[in-house]
Amino acid sequence: MSKSLQAIRGMNDILPEQTPLWRYFEGTVARLLDNYGYKQIRMPIVEFTELFKRSIGEVTDIVEKEMYTFEDRNGDSLTLRPEGTAACVRAVLEHGITGGGQVQKLWYIGPMFRHERPQKGRYRQFHQIGLEVFNLDGPDIDAELIIMTWRLWGELGIRDAVKLELNSLGTSESRGRYREALVEYLSAHHDKLDEDSQRRLKTNPLRVLDTKNADTQAVLVGAPKMADYLDDESRAHFEGLKARLDAVGIPYVLNPKLVRGLDYYSKTVFEWVTDKLGAQGTVCAGGRYDGLVEQMGGKPTTGVGFAMGIERLVLMLETLEQIPEEISRQVDVYLCAFGEQAELAGLALAERVRDQLPNLRLQVNAGAGSFKSQFKKADKSGALYALILGDDEMAQQVVGFKPLRGQGEQQSIAWDALAAHLATCVVQG
Template identity: 55%
Template sequence: MAQKIQSVKGMNDLLPVEQKDFKLTAAFWQAFEDTVTRWTKSYGYQQIRTPIVEQTGLFVRSIGEETDVVGKEMYTFSDSNDALSLSLRPEGTASCLRAVVEHNLLYNNPQKLWYMGPMFRRERPQKGRYRQFHQVGIEALGFEGPDIDAEIVAMSADLWQKLGIAEHLTLEINSLGNREERAAHRAALVAYLSSHEEKLDEDSKRRLKTNPLRVLDSKNPDLQDICNAAPRLTDYLGEESLAHYQRFKAMLGGLNIAYVENPRLVRGLDYYNHTVFEWTTDKLGAQATVCGGGRYDGLIEELGGKPAASIGFAMGIERLLLLVAEYGSLQADAAPDVYTVHQSEGADLQAMKYAQTLRAAGFNVLQHSGYQSLKAQMKKADNSGARFVLIVAQDELAAQTVTLKDMQGKHPQQTVAAADLIHTLQQWKNA
């Protein structure tokens, strides 16, 4: 027997049933996707789909060459034909904006876009963190004011309500100011951290040289006092940046959205400015951030487009659904409405015709395949979770009738004329 080939570590299959180490099912995932599709449409966002492979330079230019994502985590390879460096996308914003710039979507027309799909990062797999993971992202492009900042935060809060997990999430916010303000803060931060360099761990020492803001993200308990006493970016905000931040907070208050100001919140990518935010939870262990985003007003220009104010957020689907599965209210119903059972010669074809008629009327029908006893077929019907069973045996075939059984017992078993099949099942279903 040939040796089995296993999936790549950190890249999971989605099955119809729960797995030992990955309990999310395809039906539960589909229920979430359906919720997201309705949710984004209700806010006027249009879907965009981009390739999972991009030129490596896109991510170097947008995310930042010195970030952990580009420096250590991307899957990068050379195209065999022209030696072009390609990478599997590690996040969705850069690809989305590349498409916007390439196709000139912002020409006299702001855009509200959303995407959903797989991302890839080479990191140590653990609960809620995988090498192939999936994101839902929202990008609002061409909008300058703090009102859009508040809108997309309110939009995310609305989704938590729909999923039944609002009480388990906390909104953290901060402002990173503009480029000049960040530069002034960076200089002060580097000077401060350098004075404590002997107390920093190796990862923080590396970040001090490449991306000092990320030192503030350290989870090392020995560094918390140092990080808490570090210069705060909000102290370097100018009048315009401060006004934007204050108005954003006022609008959150007006929308009754509770928040916590976190001066150490900087996000992990280079392109952020002004408003940044994260939704965090204490229910997933070390993987506390469920959704995060903020403004990136200079990124479109960096990618070759005309300057345009931009803001967005992304959420990891696997991590979010782990929370929803444990605490939320999302219902995944993969069971058919009707299971067809047949017995005697010619009954299989007639049952198939009835199944097609029911599907055309909007019912989900699972048809029994093969030839087994009625008892065996009814057992499979019960295991399928179907609400109703349609039976075609010798008597029904001769009389052009069907026998219907309500597996929940709300209606007595009944034999009806084939012409009354749809009407009867619709009454039963709606009763």
């Protein structure tokens, strides 16, 4: 017997009972970004491999271990995008939309791909919403990104479950001076570092700072601090960011070990973390990358952005039971029709109601069936009300109106009055 077909490990189906919560989350974010003046951009999921090597860094874990890379029929090396920033920068450069200092405030949504060990909240195909802002260099736009996420957590009802961590990596020059000091310190304690940190010491020493190894963490207690190597410009920028967060009343924690896993960050870096999801604690993260556009062949252009993981945030909503009641109900009203003439009239009546109430979720029974079977389907749909159309109703040009989820007797409503009655009942229901 042939092996049954199934999804690739770490790449999951999102089933019909799950998609309403995804749509709720995505819609809430999209509406918020519209209100703040951000415009959506959509990029391909496949890019030339060189794009990610140049932007993320060849000695990062993502490029070295995690990318899905393959050669196409033309002999080109292509990669499924592991993150969105590099692709967005490529797009704005290719189309020249940041030229001449034009400010662009962009957002995107879609799948990313990394060959990691699948676990709860961490998958090989995962989905992100990302924001990128170009040609604004002050701390005010850094603050706006964080303030928007703070507002989002409030709208979703999860604000008390997340914590903001901040750090500044300075300019490339100040970070270079810090790197030298850190390497000198860690080299003197080389034998006490775990194997992975010993490797990173030669390739990407700042990543040693976010190690989870307890012995290496003990060594880092006495390590040099990035704050002591910040240049005056970066220090002033960071103070400006903190002042704006203080003015709005957003609490934060300074984390000198926060470096992020990508080479292109400078100055501000931040993460929103939670202790509600086990080991996968980061739900949103980002920072400033003022040198990335130039590094990728463009003119000097400042940039700042973040990405949030949809899987993790949907999981948080489920864990904290912050799911609006209407999300679990996909149908407001279910129309049952008995007999061919009633079915024809029901279709016409349903379309008239939809014309008048475009937001009403009205499902018309398909496949005919007995009174009992249609009502069983109406109840299973989760609808608040059933509409009944049979021979008696046809003769009187009325429709039976029966509450399915609460108290109330069945009543008859004239066809012309149905839309107005539903508007009142569904809103109140």
